[in-house]
Amino acid sequence: MAGPVTELQVHFWLILLMFALAAQTFVLLLLVNAPYGRFNRTGWGPTIPVRTAWLIFESPAVIVFALIYLSGDNAGDASPLVLFAIWQIHYVLRTFVFPFRLRERRKRIPVAIVTMAILFNVLNAYINARWISHLGTYPDDWLSSTPFIVGLGIFVAGWIINQHADLTLVRLRKPGESHYSIPHGGMYRHVSCPNYFGEMLEWTGWAVMTWSLAGTAFAVFTAANLLPRAVAIHRWYQEKFPDYPKSRKAVIPFVL
Ligand SMILES: NC(=O)c1ccc[n+]([C@@H]2O[C@H](COP(=O)([O-])OP(=O)(O)OC[C@H]3O[C@@H](n4cnc5c(N)ncnc54)[C@H](OP(=O)(O)O)[C@@H]3O)[C@@H](O)[C@H]2O)c1
Numbered sequence: 001m002a003g004p005v006t007e008l009q010v011h012f013w014l015i016l017l018m019f020a021l022a023a024q025t026f027v028l029l030l031l032v033n034a035p036y037g038r039f040n041r042t043g044w045g046p047t048i049p050v051r052t053a054w055l056i057f058e059s060p061a062v063i064v065f066a067l068i069y070l071s072g073d074n075a076g077d078a079s080p081l082v083l084f085a086i087w088q089i090h091y092v093l094r095t096f097v098f099p100f101r102l103r104e105r106r107k108r109i110p111v112a113i114v115t116m117a118i119l120f121n122v123l124n125a126y127i128n129a130r131w132i133s134h135l136g137t138y139p140d141d142w143l144s145s146t147p148f149i150v151g152l153g154i155f156v157a158g159w160i161i162n163q164h165a166d167l168t169l170v171r172l173r174k175p176g177e178s179h180y181s182i183p184h185g186g187m188y189r190h191v192s193c194p195n196y197f198g199e200m201l202e203w204t205g206w207a208v209m210t211w212s213l214a215g216t217a218f219a220v221f222t223a224a225n226l227l228p229r230a231v232a233i234h235r236w237y238q239e240k241f242p243d244y245p246k247s248r249k250a251v252i253p254f255v256l
Contacts (some may be wrong), residue, residue, distance in 0.1 A: 018217040022224035029228035047108035054099035057117035061091040065125035072133025079138035103173040131214040151209025158201025165195035190253035193230040
């Protein structure tokens, strides 16, 4: 007779759910551009201001993640704490700093998108926080292991690329302006969406440094979410700007 369902099994099924969501998201976004930013359009129900939207939908990645992390048996151990700090550095900036850098604040985001993002962030917070502080095993010497060091290197490279690329974009506008122009410098020499390239690197680094299926599911979801949008943005630049640099790829330098 089968025994009671364990939390480890539930956790595993939720990871499978995230892989399924990644596949579904990828296919959907090849057909329809998510309606925010330059692809904003009516017909997606009620909307809220962009800054409020970012604050609301990214908050679970900080707050729910922290609460779930703190409920774990290993929350006070050195290696889980370092992983926790790395995650929080990214998400505290994304949630509480990035929205205040945006120069065009009249833009709005559909509540439907905000709701989906909240649900995803709660699921992702559970899967990853619960793994690092409770279900997974990270002894103190994990911090000198090859996966941790290599993964951290990939994460940091991605974080620098992502931050630089996002800052370059917001500086293209003065406060209140809403027009688009061609970004230059840094990784923009190679791709149209280095912010997405950096983001994908970051979560690939996280998957490597946690050496976990939980981290892998998030890295795969991030790529499934951002690759189709990057291709759409690249085409949009090429159509909008006749002088758009010909050698620039969409998101992966020299490849895509
Ligand atoms: N982990 C994930 O799955 C995930 C998902 C989504 C986003 N993110 C991250 O969140 C951050 C923001 O993402 P996003 O999709 O909002 O990025 P985005 O479309 O590149 O826009 C970022 C900001 O820059 C402005 N902007 C973009 N291109 C511009 C141009 N050519 N000229 C002037 N302004 C320009 C946008 O204005 P408009 O709003 O007016 O277009 C927006 O305020 C990125 O770092 C991304 O990696 C992560």
